[in-house]
Amino acid sequence: MAARVMDDHIARKVVVPLIPGRPADWRAVFSPTSAPPVKGGGTASIRQPAVASGASSEMRTRRLDELRESVSHAATPHEVTLRSGDLDGIVSASQAAQTNVVFVRYGAEVLVEAGPTGSRFVLTVPLGPMGVGTDAVERHFSSPFVLTPDRRTLMAPHPREGALVIATSIARVRDHLAALVGIPPDGDLEFRWSSTAPSPLPGGYLDSTCRSVAETLFRSPALPDVAVRSLEQTLISAALLTIHHTHTRMLTNGSTRVSTSHAEAAREWMAEYHGAAITVPDVARAVGLSVRQLQAVTMERFGLTPTGLLRGIRLTEARRRLTGEGAELAATVAEAAHRAGFVHLGRFAQLYRSTYGETPHQSLAHSQGR
Numbered sequence: 001m002a003a004r005v006m007d008d009h010i011a012r013k014v015v016v017p018l019i020p021g022r023p024a025d026w027r028a029v030f031s032p033t034s035a036p037p038v039k040g041g042g043t044a045s046i047r048q049p050a051v052a053s054g055a056s057s058e059m060r061t062r063r064l065d066e067l068r069e070s071v072s073h074a075a076t077p078h079e080v081t082l083r084s085g086d087l088d089g090i091v092s093a094s095q096a097a098q099t100n101v102v103f104v105r106y107g108a109e110v111l112v113e114a115g116p117t118g119s120r121f122v123l124t125v126p127l128g129p130m131g132v133g134t135d136a137v138e139r140h141f142s143s144p145f146v147l148t149p150d151r152r153t154l155m156a157p158h159p160r161e162g163a164l165v166i167a168t169s170i171a172r173v174r175d176h177l178a179a180l181v182g183i184p185p186d187g188d189l190e191f192r193w194s195s196t197a198p199s200p201l202p203g204g205y206l207d208s209t210c211r212s213v214a215e216t217l218f219r220s221p222a223l224p225d226v227a228v229r230s231l232e233q234t235l236i237s238a239a240l241l242t243i244h245h246t247h248t249r250m251l252t253n254g255s256t257r258v259s260t261s262h263a264e265a266a267r268e269w270m271a272e273y274h275g276a277a278i279t280v281p282d283v284a285r286a287v288g289l290s291v292r293q294l295q296a297v298t299m300e301r302f303g304l305t306p307t308g309l310l311r312g313i314r315l316t317e318a319r320r321r322l323t324g325e326g327a328e329l330a331a332t333v334a335e336a337a338h339r340a341g342f343v344h345l346g347r348f349a350q351l352y353r354s355t356y357g358e359t360p361h362q363s364l365a366h367s368q369g370r
Contacts, residue, residue, distance in 0.1 A: 058092045074102045075167035076122045078114040085109050094217040096232035098172055101214050105162030112155040114147050121173050122147040123166040125210045128158025143203045146191035164214050176236040179281045182290035185247040197244045200251050206242040224343050226277035233281055262287050263301035274313045274341045280306045314341045322363040333360040
């Protein structure tokens with residue numbers, strides 16, 4: 001759980017897809033891979049990869065203070081009281097852009113007392129039945145819930161299954177809500193986990209999304225920045241669409257009719273920033289639309305989704321660099337692809353050949369006179 005969000009992005013490489021209907025063994029996914037059995041009261045293993053600030057970390061320990069400090073640093077300040085059993089704790093922390101993702105398992109029965117979260121957004125995903133309450137542990141949750149901003153939250157997590165914790169700032173969530181609906185929300189954004197009011201998506205979607213994103217982060221040693229940002233957007237979107245909050249109605253109202261001039265503006269913005277790691281929400285935010293509105297206007301104006309439109313712009317730019325027509329001739333295919341905004345060379349080559357009837361290497365060789 002973190003009193004602040006670590007700012008640096010983690011460089012990542014490959015997204016590991018989940019197989020539907022085959023739940024992960026979470027203790028195997030998130031436990032330190034090299035952790036030997038813990039003896040006595042010390043720390044069995046702590047791994048800190050030599051990467052920039054905000055790197056993932058893993059720890060296994062029998063010390064309650066180490067567990068508390070590690071989780072507090074990654075999510076929100078809290079206290080932990082051992083109720084029964086022998087502590088055998090595991091904490092694994094990773095990061096999706098400005099959102100922290102933490103797995104914690106205590107290995108014993110404990111009571112966790114988290115204070116008011118204030119300006120923090122802290123989502124807890126029980127991986128086993130968890131007792132929850134404000135004055136006392138009054139009921140058991142098996143689905144995700146948000147810690148309250150103005151009152152303490154008491155939690156009795158499952159000793160062996162543990163929980164996931166997703167933590168970022170409320171401001172980050174507000175910004176994402178504005179990107180989804182096209183306008184900034186009025187007033188405070190507050191989540192109401194005790195509400196029975198309907199939300200756009202069922203609660204099970206949030207649980208499966210958090211598990212899927214967490215497994216991807218913890219099993220993938222390196223993902224590109226655009227993938228990490230996409231994972232963060234997926235997490236926040238799922239929370240906004242499944243847990244009732246003060247602005248849920250903004251997500252259930254129909255789309256406002258917008259001019260197709262927004263589609264032209266979106267195309268111009270994509271043409272300017274195509275070489276960067278941009279996402280569809282980035283484009284929507286830049287032109288003042290929600291993602292849903294952007295999808296509607298680009299389809300109406302160009303017959304393409306925003307993703308398809310961006311892909312076409314990038315292909316055109318790569319073609320110019322491979323042929324030298326209106327752009328500096330690239331030295332290699334990789335240079336042309338990367339400067340156009342493509343990350344995966346294999347996928348780029350397939351798209352290029354299906355579009356232009358020749359491979360990128362053939363285009364470049366012809367232009368270089370070979």
